């Protein structure tokens with residue numbers, strides 16, 4: 512079966528492959544569904560997410576650029592591209608043959624207008640490669656202007672987990688991290704377990720493995736072009752404080768984000784390009 516262009520709840524590209532499902536919205540070039548054939552959904556999507564042009568989607572893979580968090584300019588949090596309407600550049604559909612679908616979106620300053628937080632020309636390109644074995648995501652930023660630009664970015668991936676309190680995350684042992692909850696810099700010792708609000712920016716370029724005993728699966732999160740891995744779960748109080756996040760939904764998700772933020776911000780001279788990639792695979 513070929514992919515479809517859909518409009519409900521937002522315009523985008525959607526496909527079924529066996530019992531699997533793939534989906535991207537043009538709003539934010541937002542990958543919101545990756546479910547390989549025969550598997551449970553790999554990406555988490557809040558049942559309380561707004562599907563509105565002026566709000567980000569809660570779940571899936573928000574594209575964060577050109578700043579991470581509040582940024583120097585304040586609003587909007589995590590940059591302006593996750594609520595921008597991207598342009599569908601291309602698709603390559605080999606679903607019938609091998610269960611694969613490639614979807615490419617682009618965005619540039621002509622589409623978003625001159626923004627205070629990034630008053631220079633840029634082109635952003637997002638490629639989602641859906642396969643039965645993995646989801647591959649590439650975010651490419653080109654400096655198409657005449658000024659040096661410095662930015663932060665991230666693929667803010669929300670993973671679906673059986674119960675976050677039972678999950679262990681390996682691959683970050685020995686890495687230093689900035690703990691956004693306490694404001695302290697720490698060094699990770701051993702695997703990560705989630706026992707409270709967790710909001711950490713690790714300095715790490717390596718692969719992370721999420722062991723999920725409740726769903727009985729292991730997810731391998733590989734990446735390149737990324738100096739930081741962000742691990743985020745809001746836990747009880749923060750979940751309650753977010754209108755687009757169900758009070759009890761925090762147990763079913765964990766963000767493992769491929770990022771370049773804080774000291775890891777990227778600087779591009781005119782004509783230069785940066786590629787951030789993340790691959791989420793079932794082990």
Ligand SMILES: O=P(O)(O)OC[C@H]1O[C@@H](O)[C@H](O)[C@@H](O)[C@@H]1O
Nearest residue numbers: 588589667691710711741743768
């Ligand atoms: O609510 P938002 O803007 O989508 O952000 C969610 C979270 O995103 C994480 O990446 C940040 O580290 C957290 O501090 C933040 O709370």
